Amino acid sequence: MSARLRSRRSTYARLPERAWRAIAGNAPPTAPIGLRAQPSRMDDLTAHAALGLALRIGASMLAVGASAADVTATMLRVAAGYGLANCQVDVTFTSITVSWDREDAVPLTAMRTVRTSRLDYTRLQGITDLAHAVGTGSLGVEEAHHRLDRIVSAPPTYRRTVQALGWAGVAGSVGFLLGGGWLEALIAALTTALIEQVMRVLNRRSLPLFFQQAAGAALATGVAVLLLAWDVDVRSSLVVAAGIVVLLAGLSLVGAAEDAISGFPVTAAARAFEVVTLTAGIVVGIAAVLDVAQRAGIPLDVVDTSPSAVPFAVGLVSSAGIAGSWSLACHARPRAVVLAAGAGGLAWTTSWAAGDLGTGPAVASGVAAVVLGFGGEVLTDRLRIPPLLVAVCGIVPLLPGLAIYQGLFAIVVDADIQGGLAALVGAAAVGLGLAAGVTLGEYLGRPVAARRDRYDERVRRRAMTAE
Structure with missing residues (x-):
């Protein structure tokens, strides 16, 4: 392999966020096709917990009426808040799938079935606030799971x-x-x-x-x-x-x-x-x-x-x-x-x-x-x-x-x-x-x-x- 090719390959491997602009140049803002997975030092246990949290937040939002675009963006933000930058989210109305691709390892994939419920704006706002807190890095994974448990299991606001x-x-x-x-x-x-x-x-x-x-x-x-x-x-x-x-x-x-x-x-x-x-x-x-x-x-x-x-x-x-x-x-x-x-x-x-x-x-x-x-x-x-x-x-x-x-x-x-x-x-x-x-x-x-x-x-x- 030539030195120039090795240099280009290492450059591609270091492109978690700038790949959207650096590779495409003046082309339309699309993701580079076939971009290889990024290396990560995160252990499987932490990754599973972070993916599970993103999946639970997305399913909870979709159940109370949020759009697929808002659900997808929120899940990506939550996953990235814990270092999972190469995630793919698929929303199909009754189920959500999230996958984290990583270099030299099998991708981690999780799926959750969504149970639709009545609109609950107080619950939706609580889930949204939690997602923003996770995105800023102010909450640990376990603490965020416990906080989500309290939100989804809270009694109705009114009788x-x-x-x-x-x-x-x-x-x-x-x-x-x-x-x-x-x-x-x-x-x-x-x-x-x-x-x-x-x-x-x-x-x-x-x-x-x-x-x-x-x-x-x-x-x-x-x-x-x-x-x-x-x-x-x-x-x-x-x-x-x-x-x-x-x-x-x-x-x-x-x-x-x-x-x-x-x-x-x-x-x-x-x-x-x-x-x-x-x-x-x-x-x-x-x-x-x-x-x-x-x-x-x-x-x-x-x-x-x-x-x-x-x-x-x-x-x-x-x-x-x-x-x-x-x-x-x-x-x-x-x-x-x-x-x-x-x-x-x-x-x-x-x-x-x-x-x-x-x-x-x-x-x-x-x-x-x-x-x-x-x-x-x-x-x-x-x-x-x-x-x-x-x-x-x-x-x-x-x-x-x-x-x-x-x-x-x-x-x-x-x-x-x-x-x-x-x-x-x-x-x-x-x-x-x-x-x-x-x-x-x-x-x-x-x-x-x-x-x-x-x-x-x-x-x-x-x-x-x-x-």
Whole structure:
């Protein structure tokens, strides 16, 4: 071997971080293909403990709704905090694999299955703070494991009664936002609280989520049908729409869009298929009850209500109530609840202003979502609140629950397939606009907030690299 070749080989072996720039020169910022593993003096026991910690942190974040890009960047940062600089992370929605490649030794690889759970913003913030502490080198491996044990095993922030009040607050505020009065809001709140309790029981019995969504939608529609059968003077469609919004808010549409844009097609496809499946459950539940009511001769009706039909002050307060109640039901701390309420009011105001300028519902919702994503990235780090809280809670007032009900009503009751499909396509467009807008806003906000480090850059680069 020539001296020049030996020199180049030794140079390549000493390139843990600078390889991204030094080898490629002026080429696009991609990793050198086939770069050999780096030597390490770390013993296997310490390496296993560090890999296990990174894997547990990633699985915990993914379980409470974090995106695949954030999970991957956090795991790389945690592993590098203990000297494991040559790690590869693979996220596939239901499992995470991490591998540490080292010179002259078999790579260390570990895999963990992810069990999805409900959103818990307090737990997510605790995991994120732990990951940042590990990245700065201020925690030992065992201490970090013990601290993670305390975070994931801590009791819920609020009792079930507070959660039920949160869900009821979401539905009641939706009733006001769609133009209903106190009676519609009260019935929607009570119905949604009942739906939540029923779904909690079904979840304990391990009933698949598809059937849980169908049962919740059927219960909301059934209450509306009973109100009509008893000739109660309320707009029953608002009760159904409020229940649908609560069911839709639990979907991972924003996460699916962000994973797809960030270069995680497998995880994005899994999330998107889950969204489609759970939405189909809502459709099945509503359609079944509407069909039964029609065969029973109950006179059904639907109103054409949009957020612009309510006074501005009512819409602003209702949107803030929706977002704040949703964050409360997802175990957010009081300061986070206030921020979420502000995000909901900001989203509705932006959408209202964009609609007043002549834009369609999908575009107006997308613009509002961009503002939310940007604000979440800029503000939440300083306030120690997950950006996911601002994005998810803020878009809940804009979810197209009434449009979905109108589309299904037109298909099942009025036999207007063309009009019903148009309403459903419009609802889908609003949902995609919200998801894409949040992702774009987060991308625009990261340079301003100075949140990107080299691990964020390494992960985000996947979206621009042809692999």
